[in-house]
Amino acid sequence: xxxxxxxxxxxxxxxxxxxxxxxxxxxxxxxxxxxxxxxxxxxxxxxxxxxxxxxxxxxxxxxxxxxxxxxxxxxxxxxxxxxxxxxxxxxxxxxxxxxxxxxxxxxxxxxxxxxxxxxxxxxxxxxxxxxxxxxxxxxxxxxxxxxxxxxxxxxxxxxxxxxxxxxxxxxxxxxxxxxxxxxxxxxxxxxxxxxxxxxxxxxxxxxxxxxxxxxxxxxxxxxxxxxxxxxxxxxx
Numbered sequence: 001x002x003x004x005x006x007x008x009x010x011x012x013x014x015x016x017x018x019x020x021x022x023x024x025x026x027x028x029x030x031x032x033x034x035x036x037x038x039x040x041x042x043x044x045x046x047x048x049x050x051x052x053x054x055x056x057x058x059x060x061x062x063x064x065x066x067x068x069x070x071x072x073x074x075x076x077x078x079x080x081x082x083x084x085x086x087x088x089x090x091x092x093x094x095x096x097x098x099x100x101x102x103x104x105x106x107x108x109x110x111x112x113x114x115x116x117x118x119x120x121x122x123x124x125x126x127x128x129x130x131x132x133x134x135x136x137x138x139x140x141x142x143x144x145x146x147x148x149x150x151x152x153x154x155x156x157x158x159x160x161x162x163x164x165x166x167x168x169x170x171x172x173x174x175x176x177x178x179x180x181x182x183x184x185x186x187x188x189x190x191x192x193x194x195x196x197x198x199x200x201x202x203x204x205x206x207x208x209x210x211x212x213x214x215x216x217x218x219x220x221x222x223x224x225x226x227x228x229x230x231x232x233x234x235x236x
Contacts, residue, residue: 007032008032009035009054011034013056014056022034024113033048038059041053041055053071054082054116055079055080058084069098072097072098078101078120079099079100083103091224091226100178117233139172140219158211167207168207175233178227181200182196
């Protein structure tokens with residue numbers, strides 16, 4: 001599928017930012033449509049069925065969190081938050097409500113375009129049910145062979161605990177999407193635990209070490225400090 005088959009909805013009340021985004025997307029090229037407030041954005045989400053939404057949180061009629069909350073009642077289009085709000089609380093809330101990624105303003109156009117490509121690719125894979133646990137998953141020289149429950153790096157087997165394997169599979173299933181600590185803990189252990197984040201971090205540290213990941217190496221797993229983890233896609 002070529003880029004110009006993708007329709008992107010920009011929900012942004014700052015016309016200068018909206019115009020800049022439209023120029024960037026049209027050149028790429030993607031088809032860009034825009035809305036200036038939450039209500040208009042939700043109407044366009046329903047009527048135009050975009051492949052991805054770029055959402056500002058500081059909208060004039062309703063908070064962007066309400067857009068995410070309402071959209072996720074029946075729409076699965078990836079939502080990429082682009083906001084001046086930079087607190088961990090805002091990031092975690094948006095992601096837990098159903099946003100796929102979060103970028104703070106001011107932003108790098110190159111990074112934004114990479115995140116857009118990643119979100120679209122992840123959305124396309126999910127729509128095609130490519131994340132079903134059959135066959136294999138590959139990222140650079142990392143491979144997960146689901147049927148055999150085997151993980152290899154550079155063709156060499158990596159011996160993981162059950163929890164470490166489950167964490168890796170969870171990230172692979174949602175490759176390109178930023179998962180919060182709370183969402184990952186709930187998916188892996190299934191219960192609330194005040195010490196859950198620490199337990200996740202300990203297991204993640206062991207997993208990263210076994211995969212040969214050194215500090216600053218984001219080939220397989222990206223750590224968004226204070227928020228969560230994301231498995232990148234090869235084209236990022």
